[in-house]
Each structure stands twice: as C-alpha cells, then as structure tokens.
Amino acid sequence: MKTKPLYLDDSYLKEMDADVLEVLPEGEGVFRLILDQTVFYPMGGGQATDQGKLEADNWSGEVYQVLNKQSLLSRKLENRDGEIWHFIKTSGTPAVGAKVHGSINWDRRYKNMKLHSAGHIIDFAMFLLGLSPKILVPLKADHNKNPHIIYQGTLEEDIKQKLEDRTNELVAKNLKLTWYFQPLEDLQKEAIYLIPGLPTNKPLRTLKLEGVGAVADGGTQVKTTGEVGKINIESIEKEDGLTIIRYSI
Ligand SMILES: [Zn+2]
Incomplete structure (x- = not known):
C-alpha cells in the first residue's frame, strides 16, 4: 500500500488529513502505521525524520520517527516500495480505516x-x-x-x-x-x-x-x-x- 508523499510537492505543508491503511504493533504502546498520504518526511537522503502528532476520534499519538523503504532496509525491517511508515507512541488502539489528522513539529x-x-x-x-x-x-x-x-x-x-x-x-x-x-x-x-x-x-x-x-x-x-x-x-x-x-x- 502506497503513501502519497505530500512533502515532495509542498515542503511548507505542516498538516494533513489521512486514512489509516495498515497498522502493525511494534511493542507496548508502539505501533507503525501506513497512511494514504502524509506531510511527514521519512528519514533519508541525509535529512532527519520528521516528528509530530497524529490524532483520531478516540486516540492520539506522538510520531517519533518516519521511515521509508531505504531507511527500513538499513534497519533490516520488511518493506514494500512506496510505503511510508509512521512510528507512534499512543495509549490508544489505532485501527485500519480510521481518519487521522497529522501535524509535524514545524520548528524541527x-x-x-x-x-x-x-x-x-x-x-x-x-x-x-x-x-x-x-x-x-x-x-x-x-x-x-x-x-x-x-x-x-x-x-x-x-x-x-x-x-x-x-x-x-x-x-x-x-x-x-x-x-x-x-x-x-x-x-x-x-x-x-x-x-x-x-x-x-x-x-x-x-x-x-x-x-x-x-x-x-x-x-x-x-x-x-x-x-x-x-x-x-x-x-x-x-x-x-x-x-x-x-x-x-
Ligand atoms: Zn538533497
């Protein structure tokens, strides 16, 4: 499932609405999510990962890193071309199909x-x-x-x-x-x-x-x-x- 990289067209976009396409549990209160589109820049090309927030109706989470195929490969994590994974810490339970609002830490x-x-x-x-x-x-x-x-x-x-x-x-x-x-x-x-x-x-x-x-x-x-x-x-x-x-x- 691919993610539309909104940051490639507009580097100044700070927020977006998106659909959750895939959720993988990563550990206690940690998940990684694929969204249909994102303003979060994944680590790569010498530029650091974006961080920020994802908010849904019944949960919200801190995005602490975002990885794409290249950055996942370097960590020996499974990946498919065009996917951008958002790693979040949350006390909620993200589910496929949820609508989320994302905002990046713009200063960073x-x-x-x-x-x-x-x-x-x-x-x-x-x-x-x-x-x-x-x-x-x-x-x-x-x-x-x-x-x-x-x-x-x-x-x-x-x-x-x-x-x-x-x-x-x-x-x-x-x-x-x-x-x-x-x-x-x-x-x-x-x-x-x-x-x-x-x-x-x-x-x-x-x-x-x-x-x-x-x-x-x-x-x-x-x-x-x-x-x-x-x-x-x-x-x-x-x-x-x-x-x-x-x-x-
Ligand atoms: Zn460059």
Whole structure:
C-alpha cells in the first residue's frame, strides 16, 4: 500500500488529513502505521525524520520517527516500495480505516529543511568554482546534527575561505530553489551531475537553483537561498581519499 508523499510537492505543508491503511504493533504502546498520504518526511537522503502528532476520534499519538523503504532496509525491517511508515507512541488502539489528522513539529522540520538546502547551496558553489564534479565527485551528505557533505578525491589547495565566500554570494543573491518531476532524459539536459543508478522508469524529482543548474533530489527544500541565511564552512577534512566539508547555518 502506497503513501502519497505530500512533502515532495509542498515542503511548507505542516498538516494533513489521512486514512489509516495498515497498522502493525511494534511493542507496548508502539505501533507503525501506513497512511494514504502524509506531510511527514521519512528519514533519508541525509535529512532527519520528521516528528509530530497524529490524532483520531478516540486516540492520539506522538510520531517519533518516519521511515521509508531505504531507511527500513538499513534497519533490516520488511518493506514494500512506496510505503511510508509512521512510528507512534499512543495509549490508544489505532485501527485500519480510521481518519487521522497529522501535524509535524514545524520548528524541527524547518531547521532540517534549511540545513538540507544549505548542503545543496554549498554543492552548487563547488560546481561554480569548477571543483565538482570534475575534480571532487559528490558522494553523500548528512544534514542532521553534524552536517557535512562528502566528495571522492582530495585537493592540495585550501578552499575553505573561497568556498564560504562563493556559497554566501549565492545566499546574498536570494536565488530561487524550485523542484519538479521530469523524465531522466530531460533531467540530464539541465543537471550539473547525476548520481549513477537513477531509475529510468519513472519521473525524477529535480532540484533547480536559479541560473546555476539542477540535481536529482528527494528531500524538502526552502524556496530561496536567502531563507537559509549565512552558511559557515566549519572545516574541510581529508580522509582516505575523501574530502569532508563540515558546515553550519
Ligand atoms: Zn538533497
């Protein structure tokens, strides 16, 4: 049973109404639920899980984590494609067919969204500096408690100051970030790089920075670079042939 991911179209949605499609008991007062649609962002793509509340007629619960196929796989939990599981603590008994009202902890989400967009703005600055993906190849990123992005390859030159300057130029210009779905062949035309192994059988979510270019992305984003505010490059470390850029906002 699939869940419509409302956050992919509108990162600013804070609440939704939904139907409970499936309920699995997870332990004492803990359940996991599939809903027909959700504003809750599941852990993944380096962005932390949303948290918040689900309320039905005769029960309410705290959503403490939300997982999708990728994040379930990493915990060796069974999953099916397109499902988003809401893990809740409740003294009630959720049942299939219930109508629920969901609301996310917006402060937490908005901070995660800004951290996530900041990582991409740094990555776009790396592209504009001619460093990525030619010399340093984007590998992965984490936008949680210790935000960092990792590139394959290392540099002799110390780029900390010029990267921070270029990144904050993009912030100061208050450029638009937009996102939309398109087939791989269209994404290829505007992408600054694409990670290998993207699916070819479905539209891909594209993140575009005005005047710079696009990447494939599945997370939540703010609408303009200015919304993130000043981005600090905390350190650039070299480790086992990798470059690790740590940042804060
Ligand atoms: Zn991303």
